[in-house]
Amino acid sequence: MGKYALFEALRGFLIDYDDLDLMNAFLNELKIYLHAHNCLYMKIDPYCEYQPHDKDGNAIEGYRRDDLIDLFEKHGFIHQGFRNGSDNNYEPRWMSILPLEGKDEEDILKKCDSKTRQNIVNTQKTGLKIDRLNKSELYRLQDMVSTTGQRRHFLNPDLSYYTDFMTSFHENMQAYCVYLDTKDYYERYKKNYEELIKEKEHIYKLIEETDSKKNRSKLKNCENKITAALKRIDEAKKLREEYGDKIDLAAAMYVITDREIVYLFSGSNDTFKHFKAAYALQWYMIKYGIEHHIKRYNFYGISGIFSPEDEEYGVYLFKKGFDADVIELIGNFEYIDRKRTYTVYEDLRRIKHLVRK
Missing domain, CATH: 3.40.630.30 (Gcn5-related N-acetyltransferase (GNAT))
Incomplete structure (x- = not known):
């Protein structure tokens, strides 16, 4: 003025x-x-x-x-x-922060709630992969954030914002993208299916020797796993036919210092939400923090309204699932x-x- x-x-x-x-x-x-x-x-x-x-x-x-x-x-x-x-006019006054100092992966995983822990394990079984993005690949992050912005009705930056950010912050700004390798996905569950068939044959032999309730239960459990593996194999074939070898699922941008990792921007493709890619990304960066002796992992903003009626309550629950602390700023x-x-x-x-x- x-x-x-x-x-x-x-x-x-x-x-x-x-x-x-x-x-x-x-x-x-x-x-x-x-x-x-x-x-x-x-x-x-x-x-x-x-x-x-x-x-x-x-x-x-x-x-x-x-x-x-x-x-x-x-x-x-x-x-x-x-x-x-x-409020988009302000930075969050409430945050969700996970202390990392003095902890290892096992300590963190044990403290996660059962749903979060299982989702992390499932992303490992599925074999989700993570790329660190260089400046020329930041369009993948922008695409994910833009997709989420349209879905959740918030404004999102254009590509130049991310490239300028990386130029200014150098190594202190890092961006990552979780993707599904459809060929690897198919091979994993094909191998899983073959192992389950062998296991089923072994259980049949056990039943021939001892037709017990326990062995019948093992057989039923194995057959359920075979059915699930076949569904995954079928899904992998269809995904590869429709989307090719690589499908981006989620991406995020982080500001990293010796003191903390800040989970600043993120986005995901809702079509593939069943792959729980956000859990793979969070777990990858939590491990990064532990390996680099960073003191805490900042999941960043939550609303500060701890009621199921709040539209952002799911965001809080997601972060709480990792056993993160609630932080209220002044x-x-x-x-x-x-x-x-x-x-x-x-x-x-x-x-x-x-x-x-």
């Missing part, structure tokens, strides 16, 4: 929020800097936890960061409240440096919005 500047510190300052003396000194100097550089207003959403919660989202009584809110407000920063739900603040000019600015914005309607 004219000679004035709008400032924003995404996810806040790189500072120790527990050191209130340091924060106090920093905010004093920041306000001097902002005024000297023609600041109209500044927005900030500190990457700082407000209060602890259990995995069901219930607040754990005790420590809360009201002291930090009070300090910001003392310096004229207006707290924007404890926002819940999803929220957004706004600092207005020139109040009269800001009032005029807001009035003009409202008029512009009405004219556009």
Whole structure:
């Protein structure tokens, strides 16, 4: 707006929020800097936890960061409240984070709920494969996110966003795509079918020796597995005929630092949701975090509304299935440096919005 500047510190300052003396000194100097550089207003959403919660989202009584809110407000920063739900105008105030430090794959898998654990195992049996995408392959990520955006009615970036992101962040931005190798899928279940036929023949021999309830149960179980394997073989043939050797199922983009992996963008092809590709991708990156001694895996946003009635409840349950912690951040603040000019600015914005309607 004219000679004035709008400032924003995404996810806040790189500072120790527990050191209130340091924060106090920093905010004093920041306000001097902002005024000297023609600041109209500044927005900030500190990457700082407000209060602890259990995995069901219930607040754990005790420590809360009201002291930090009070300090910001003392310096004229207006707290924007404890926002819940999803809003594309803001970064998530609620997150789902899985600590990795001091854990191995077995520790993590044991803590997953039974459904999540089984889905991870099934993706391994199916043989889903994962490509790390280079810049020329980012269209695969964009296609997946675009498909999901159309399905769930959210705006998604164009391809240049991802390529620019990778250019800027280098190794700290990584993108991956899960795909089904239809030839490998066919071969896996053909081999599985052949092994089951041999197992069935062995069970028949057992029944000839001892026609027991236990052996009859083994036979029935084996026959059910044979039926399932035949269905998979038939599916593999049809998929290969229709889609070729390689089918992209899901893709995601991550920001990676020594401290954490952030699961920032993702998308999937709903036609193939039964392959549970998202579980394969999450498990792959959790293992990456463990191997590279990264402290935590950030599943990123959840709504903060822990009710089955919430439209985003399924997202929370998916992340909770990996035994992730619920994290509530302190929220957004706004600092207005020139109040009269800001009032005029807001009035003009409202008029512009009405004219556009």
